[in-house]
Amino acid sequence: MLLAAAERRLQLGDRLAAAIHDPRDPQRVTHAMADILRARIFAIACGYEDANDLDRLRTDPAFKLACGRLPDSGIDLCSQPTCSRLENLPDLRTVIRLGWVLVDLWLSSYAAPKSVTLDIDDTVDVVHGHQQLSLFNAHYDERCFLPIHIYDAATGRPLAMILRPGKTPTGKEIRGHLRRLIRRIRARWPATRILVRGDGHYGRAEVMAWCENNAVDYVFGLPGNKVLQRLVDEAADDIRTRRALEQKPVLRGYAEIRYKAKSWKTQRRVCARIEATSRGLDTRFVVTNLDKGSAAHVYDVIYCARGQAEDLIKMHKSQLASDRTSCRSPIANQVRLVLHTAAYWLMLTLREAVPKTDHLSNAEFATLRLRLLKLGARVIETVSRIRLAFAAACPEASLFRQIALTLQPAGP
Helix, strand or coil, X not given: CHHHHHHHHHCHHHHHHHCCCCCCCHHHCCXXXXXXXXXXXXXXXXXXXXXHHHHHHCCCHHHHHHCCCCCCCCCCCCCHHHHHHHHCCCCHHHHHHHHHXXXXXXXXXXCCCCEEEEEEEEXXXXXXXXXXXXXXXXXXXXXXXXXXXXXXXXXXXXXXXXXXXXXXXXXXXXXXXXXXXXXXXXXXXXXXXXXXEECHHHCCHHHHHHHHHCCCEEEEEECCCHHHHHHCHHHHHHHHHHHHHHCCCEEEEEEEEEECCCXXXXXXXXXXXXXXXXXXXXXXXXXXXXXXXXXXXXXXXXXXXXHHHHHHHHHHHHHCCCCCCCCCCHHHHHHHHHHHHHHHHHHHHHHHCCCCCCCCCCXXXXXXXXXXXXXXEEEEECCCCEEEEECCCCCCHHHHHHHHHHHCCCCC
């Protein structure tokens, strides 16, 4: 019921359904497109990531009520074959429209900010078959996809999930994704300053040149090499010597240089984090077009905060099973990725409705599901109303009531 309230607030099912052309005869339709999407998204959010789980859930009174049907006398929800037909229905253009629905949902989630930070990263999605676009990746020693995830760093809200082959993205590919996304953002937020953060294989020459030409800030990891090591050698020797003289287990320092790789057309600012230990030196580099802030601030405060995106990807994959991309068609798998991202939005909206003073306000999705969604209740349908009776000892009863009131739409 809480997920249904969150979905009504976001109008997620209706937005996604509006992007899909329904070729069915309206006079013979039993399950509307939005109802099929809601049932599938609610099931994913509750931990039932396989479409065939709906063969059992379609008669569940709580699921029927969440989808807007009477729990006892209402018709059952859609079955697994209906969901599978929906996942395989969209063509490429429809899938692109579905992706823009998620971007527009993020843009409408709050007023235009002065600045926004976007974290971009990819993650391994191991396949167990011969799905199209799957490739063998020697780094992971698996046949896989490498979908790209993009999040808003300030709120943890997802912007885009892009299914792609299991190989490292090229600079041209990354530039294309960022160009289309930032064009959409600036159409709504023309005055917002945008910062893009990513690890080493996103710091490609094509990407950095495009960001510089389009007033987009960036901070990317930079793989080390002999030239970079030689440029920071003096600072590294100083840190190593001071650590030995002061007999400290670890001593960290920072350096800043101007560097131009062979594939770059101009010199760029590179910040180095140099850490000396009893085992030797560990040096990490980042490249940026930011002209303010010390090297320590750029690395520790701005770049290292990018690690939050890995936690968000973990929740997306392990707690909402977004790596369940077992369709043969890549378009169908992209539809699944959109549905799992929609479930992510519902869980995030539910968590944001928890009071900040409550211990569940920063809980992971699996904890929220266990404490707030998978609760035993008696559903009673009468002529005039539907009642939900929880156990007298339900530990989260007051919190459940408070969240329901928070998510309830305001009256006229």
